Amino acid sequence: MQDVSQPAVQGAIRLIFEHDADGVRLVLQQAVNLAVTGFDVHPDVRPGHYVEIRDAAGTALTRVPVHTAFTGSTEVFPEDHGEPITRVDASGQPGAFTVVVPAPEAAAQIAVVRIAPAAPSAPKPGAEMRSPAPAEPEVTDLASFPIERAK
Amino acid sequence: MTTADGSVIGTTQIFGSAPANRAFNVVLLAEGFTAAQQAAFDTACATFLTAFRTTPPYDELSPAINVFRVNVSSTDSGADDPTSAGGTGATARTYFDASFGGNGIRRLLICNNTTALTVAAAQVPQFTVVLVVVNSAVYGGSGGSIGTYSLAVGATEIALHEMGHTAYGLADEYPYYAGGAETGHDHHPATEPTEPNVTINSARATLKWGWAVASTTAIPTMSNPDCSTVDSRPSPVPAGTVGLFEGAHYYHCGAYRPEYDCKMRNLSVPFCHVCRQVIWNRIEPLSTLPARDRTPISVVARYPEHLDVFAVAANGRTMSDWWDRSSGWAGWFQVSGGIASPGGHGSPVTSIARYSGHLDLFVVGTDNRIYSCWWDVSGGWSSWFALGGLIAATGSTVNVVARYTDHLDLFTTASDGKIMSTWWDARSGWAGWFQVSGGVAAAGATVTAIARYPFHLDLFTVGTDNRIYSCWWDDRSGWSGWFQLGGLVARPDSTVTVLARYPDHLDLFTTASDGKIMSTWWDARSGWAGWFQVSGGVASPGSPVTAISRYSNHLDLFVVGTDNRIYSTWWHDTTGWAGWFNVSGGIAKPGSEVAAISRVTEHIDVFVVGSDGIVYSTWWDGSGGWAGWFQLGIT
Numbered sequence A: 001m002q003d004v005s006q007p008a009v010q011g012a013i014r015l016i017f018e019h020d021a022d023g024v025r026l027v028l029q030q031a032v033n034l035a036v037t038g039f040d041v042h043p044d045v046r047p048g049h050y051v052e053i054r055d056a057a058g059t060a061l062t063r064v065p066v067h068t069a070f071t072g073s074t075e076v077f078p079e080d081h082g083e084p085i086t087r088v089d090a091s092g093q094p095g096a097f098t099v100v101v102p103a104p105e106a107a108a109q110i111a112v113v114r115i116a117p118a119a120p121s122a123p124k125p126g127a128e129m130r131s132p133a134p135a136e137p138e139v140t141d142l143a144s145f146p147i148e149r150a151k
Numbered sequence B: 001m002t003t004a005d006g007s008v009i010g011t012t013q014i015f016g017s018a019p020a021n022r023a024f025n026v027v028l029l030a031e032g033f034t035a036a037q038q039a040a041f042d043t044a045c046a047t048f049l050t051a052f053r054t055t056p057p058y059d060e061l062s063p064a065i066n067v068f069r070v071n072v073s074s075t076d077s078g079a080d081d082p083t084s085a086g087g088t089g090a091t092a093r094t095y096f097d098a099s100f101g102g103n104g105i106r107r108l109l110i111c112n113n114t115t116a117l118t119v120a121a122a123q124v125p126q127f128t129v130v131l132v133v134v135n136s137a138v139y140g141g142s143g144g145s146i147g148t149y150s151l152a153v154g155a156t157e158i159a160l161h162e163m164g165h166t167a168y169g170l171a172d173e174y175p176y177y178a179g180g181a182e183t184g185h186d187h188h189p190a191t192e193p194t195e196p197n198v199t200i201n202s203a204r205a206t207l208k209w210g211w212a213v214a215s216t217t218a219i220p221t222m223s224n225p226d227c228s229t230v231d232s233r234p235s236p237v238p239a240g241t242v243g244l245f246e247g248a249h250y251y252h253c254g255a256y257r258p259e260y261d262c263k264m265r266n267l268s269v270p271f272c273h274v275c276r277q278v279i280w281n282r283i284e285p286l287s288t289l290p291a292r293d294r295t296p297i298s299v300v301a302r303y304p305e306h307l308d309v310f311a312v313a314a315n316g317r318t319m320s321d322w323w324d325r326s327s328g329w330a331g332w333f334q335v336s337g338g339i340a341s342p343g344g345h346g347s348p349v350t351s352i353a354r355y356s357g358h359l360d361l362f363v364v365g366t367d368n369r370i371y372s373c374w375w376d377v378s379g380g381w382s383s384w385f386a387l388g389g390l391i392a393a394t395g396s397t398v399n400v401v402a403r404y405t406d407h408l409d410l411f412t413t414a415s416d417g418k419i420m421s422t423w424w425d426a427r428s429g430w431a432g433w434f435q436v437s438g439g440v441a442a443a444g445a446t447v448t449a450i451a452r453y454p455f456h457l458d459l460f461t462v463g464t465d466n467r468i469y470s471c472w473w474d475d476r477s478g479w480s481g482w483f484q485l486g487g488l489v490a491r492p493d494s495t496v497t498v499l500a501r502y503p504d505h506l507d508l509f510t511t512a513s514d515g516k517i518m519s520t521w522w523d524a525r526s527g528w529a530g531w532f533q534v535s536g537g538v539a540s541p542g543s544p545v546t547a548i549s550r551y552s553n554h555l556d557l558f559v560v561g562t563d564n565r566i567y568s569t570w571w572h573d574t575t576g577w578a579g580w581f582n583v584s585g586g587i588a589k590p591g592s593e594v595a596a597i598s599r600v601t602e603h604i605d606v607f608v609v610g611s612d613g614i615v616y617s618t619w620w621d622g623s624g625g626w627a628g629w630f631q632l633g634i635t
């Protein structure tokens, strides 16, 4: 079958942030023609740090995870690979990170957020398996910025 | 010590041919190489490329991977190496300001991350990960948002480990924070880590990598007898065994890793099976899906702006893709390691959304037992679990109905053709399998069910005499006996498609033994009508009829015709049946099924396996008519 009408790839934005003990700053936003996979824009809510795209009313449209910033430590690698990888404290040290987020038509704001873990619910085994009751995630804003559409 | 200490020379793609907007793009940046030393950077990039491409699973993912090198000249060669951290005291004026001795540790090699990310964004706007290659023979590196490593032997391993964090969100699997002698790392906190490759849960049935654990492997596979220290005993099982090994995520006890060893635990060892699967599920969605011939496609709209699609890949894996109005198509990924039965029609995946934040899936596994898993907005995907001991007919379909939010009814055929059912209720869990009113289906027939009311079910199938049969269940009277619907002789592998446009009415569609597309209806006031052929239509052998109702007085039908073209017709109460027409020139695999859904009344989304074996989609919109077909993958 001929692929006659691949839908236009939606807009996405590359964002580069810097962070240190004083907070988070947005240092670059750049339109980019890039497909963001469901691996990153996963629809299930998981604790962690995210960059969230919101509409003008502040409603979250989509979010992608920030995997490596805000960990408070950094890894030290052994020259002899049989030796342990270790971690050292790096809290408050300056760093930078980047994400690419889908930019739907309604996108107006960017927020760096932390989603807190939900209260633990012990899973039940085997035939008793059922899903936990849905819980509203606790989302804390670390910083927010307007989207520049001029690009 | 800034970007004044050099300049960006240019960018060269050294591997891959994937379109950059649908690829995993790795960028290597030169640091501490003078203009005259660029050939040494090129050589270092070639060395990295070899290590990267030969590391499973990247060796199998090349079609979606590109690698670029960005040649950058620095005024001086090398990196700072302060004496305070045991270095030589060398200083070098370099573009990214690299320095050994971070945190007073010589081999902690750091650089200006903002500059590295900014240069990468300017040179390769679609980059996925950035690695800074530092021109020094001194061993060093670091992670975080970018990976940094030197030319010392083995330092590329640092980059591969760090990509595990930055690109996939994998956890560290090592069982210590500072090598094992630290305090305060005996017991992992009682909060489940979100990362896919570590857990505090030691229950086999709910283990998040349960799909990868053989039933013969002990759980836990290895427990640490002394939580004050790291368990340094050898593995009790052969390398590559997936199980539950205590000691992970910086703690000696209370957290588990999937295999004895993994690149997220030690450098220079392979990624474990679970980490390899995570990497697959990040990169493979960039490609289209070669589907199993005749795989039915299951599609669910949990809410009008979202679709979840399920299909079986050519190699038998249970795959999903989803669309959301805010982010487009997500790309195909494997559902919790699921493998559908290799036999028969293709062991379709059945999916249902009991409410907007939840999906339940059903499939027949390679052992012909029925498996289920779920997705929940608050917990993501569960592992697959078997539903009792029923051995289903090879290639059977599991049909599922939710009469109300907290209840599921399942129907399928056993290996001897018996029509079997079970149910799940939120209050009581899963019931056992039972045969429905002594019914036996023809080989290859499916059992179709519909709930016109929360207290009523209607079932349809093809009997061993190839006639269409029905029975019903009502909560006041229980199961009725099976009764024949007219004299129609169907194909033994026919599916009876049923729709209730309103609660006191049913429309049935199926294919006769000669392929004719036949329909009948039932109405509470007039009972069953006779069978009639729909607009002269004839289906490709084995192709079922798909029907949706966007209004109570309107039907849309889809089928693959004898010429393998994809056809549609409609019925409207004032105009009757329209003629069959080809949908946007589409051609499907012989005998395959068309999936259709109407997530809003003036819109239809349609899915098929095209004649080339790839999954395609198109849509109809009340304002714009039919769109063209597109390969379903990522947008």
Ligand SMILES: [Zn+2]
Binding pocket: A075, B143, B161, B162, B165, B171, B172
């Ligand atoms: Zn690590």
Ligand SMILES: [Zn+2]
Binding pocket: B173, B197, B258, B262, B263, B264, B271, B272, B273, B274, B275, B276
């Ligand atoms: Zn692993």
